[in-house]
Amino acid sequence: MNTAFLRKQLLFFAALVLLWCARPDSAAAQQKAGGQEARQFKAGAAMSVITPPIGYSINGNMQDGKIRQVHDDTHAKAIVLDDGENKLAIVVSDLCMVYKETLDKAKKKAHEYSGIPVENMMMSATHTHSSGTACSVFQSDPSPEYLDFLSERIADAVIRANNNLVPAEIGWGKGYEATQVHNRRWFMKSDEGMTNPFGGVDKVRMNPGIQNPNLNEPAGPIDPEISVLSVRSLAGEPIAVLGNYSLHYVGGTGGGELSADYFGMFGKRMKELRGEGNPHRPFVGIMSNGTSGDINNIDWRSGSWKPTGAYAQMNRVANLVAAEANKAVEGMQYRKWVPLLSMQKEISLGVRKPTPAELKRAEDILAKETEKVLTKRDAIYARESVLINKFPDKVPLIIQAFKIGDLAISAIPCEVFVEIGLEIKEKSPFASNFTISLANGYNGYLPTPKQHSWGGYETWRARSSYLEVNASEKITATLFSLLNQLKQKP
Known part of the structure; x- marks a missing residue:
């Protein structure tokens, strides 16, 4: 050729x-x-009322409380994000804590109506101590009827947020507010007041008393960062702002009053700052609980925490944090599209059960009690030891991570100590990262092994603290594996 x-x-x-x-x-x-x-890219938001009836249980204390008045309604607040291929749902409910089983039912219903995979749903509690009981802790127990109601209403928030999806853009950033976060665990100068309910002596004391002359130094750091995620429509209408701050809660309600605490006030203040949004799809302001297992609002050394009446301190904190969050939104760079991915892994962790000798001691203490409502600390924890002894040897936990562009949101079903959250931020392969605590269930406090060795309230064996001593290391190892896998995916 x-x-x-x-x-x-x-x-x-x-x-x-x-x-x-x-x-x-x-x-x-x-x-x-x-x-x-x-x-x-699309986004939608919605919220559902989850206020229980007058007379219902309030948990968050050693003895049960009852709702006598509703100061402000509690809500399940949801954001749904859609990148055209994957959808993510984030729900934050005004509850002290909530069972995995309750959330699993909510996820199942939400999936049936929205098509969002259950593994793409992140559901958490704020940790307000003035909400309806959704978990058995100390002497408070939920009713089956309220748990069913919660599952329905939390699912409804997701479904409605999904129905509200509109073309949108997304951004994230951060602010700082160091004056409202203080480590509540302290080393003391002497052993005075350092006994625990099990007959031992601790090295660390929780909430040691304002300006206590025996104060030595805090047993851990703080995290002053306020992480902020914002979505708005292409027309510029605000859809939702999600904040994350490592503050346990504020408290200071009227007696027997139901309230969403500063978490709810933050949402209202953000609406004032950002605007109402579309009248058919109102703006939703959400504050999630960061890694605040050992953090509260009280400056123990200086005594600067001086509330001037019920709800005054809540309002002050909400305004300060919302102002910082709003500054972050104002300076935010919005993206018209980002990839969305989710990964989760269910792991099993051991339960710290009492030894036979510890169990007998607990039973002997309870045998001497004549009152139905326990008021003595040792008796309250003796009851918890008996109940923990009936737990399985291992319990399941969902460890989860979301990828939103170069932002990662981690989720842990515990009251996570702040140093763990700081470690996640430091070692995460993502440029931005924050952790939502009390997510996808409740498995008590999560101290580090070192914090366990020092003792203190957050380590005392109870349904509020029962995971194995090395639980934090196993959880973070799982989480870093998920984050690294997400980072590698386009």
Whole structure:
């Protein structure tokens, strides 16, 4: 065959291929059209009332309380994000804590109506101590009827947020407020007041008393960062702001009054700052609980915490934190599209059960009690030891992580100590990272092994603290594995 002729034929066919690829309906063009350039990012938000009836149980204390008045309604607040391929749902409920089983039922219903995979749903509690009881802790127990109601209403928030999806853009940033977070665990100068309910002496004391002359130094750090996620419609209407702050709660309600605490006040203040949003899809302001297992609002050394009446301190904290969150939103760079991914892993961790000798001691203490409502500390913890002894040897936990562009949100079903959250931020492969505590269930406090060795309230064996001593190390190892896998995915 003539070489010149062959060369011309090859050039002709090459030109045809180039022309074909340049056509709008070519495979290459179709692939581009299906890529990021043509994807439409969407967001939606909604909230459902979860206020229980007057007379219902309030947990968060050693003895049960009863609702006598509703100061402000409690809510389940949801955000749904959609990148065109994957959807993520984040729900934060005004509860002290909530069972995994309750949330699993909510996820199942939400999936049936929205199609969002259950593993793409992150559901947490704020840890307000003035809400309806959704978990048995100390002498408070939930009713089955309220738990069923919660499952329905939490699912409804997701479904409605999904129904509210509109083309949107998303951004994230951070602010700082160091004046409202203080480590509540302290080393003391002497052993005075350091006994625990099990007959031993601790090295650390929780809530040691304002300006106590025996104060030595805090047993851990703080995290002053306020992480903020914001979504708005392409028309500029605010859809939702999700905040994350490592503050346990504030407290200071009227007696027997139901309240969402500063978490609810933050949401209201953000609406004042950002606007009402679309009248058919009102703006939703959400504050989630960060890693605050050993953090509260009281400056123990200086005594600067001086509330001036019920709800005054809550309002002050909410306004300060909302102002910082709003500054972060104002300076935020919004993205019109980001990839969304979720990964989770269910792990099993051991339960710290009493030894036979510890169990007998607990039973002997309870045998001497004549009152139905326990008031003595040792008796309260003796009862907890008896109940913990009936737990299985291992319990399941969901460890979860979301990827939102180069932002990662981690989720742990515990009251996570702040140093664990700081470690996650430091070692995460993502440029931005925050952790939502009390997420996808409740498995008590999560101290580090070192904090366990020092003792203190957060380590005392009870349904509020029962995981194995090395639980934090196993949880973070699982979480870092998930984060690294998410980082590698496009």
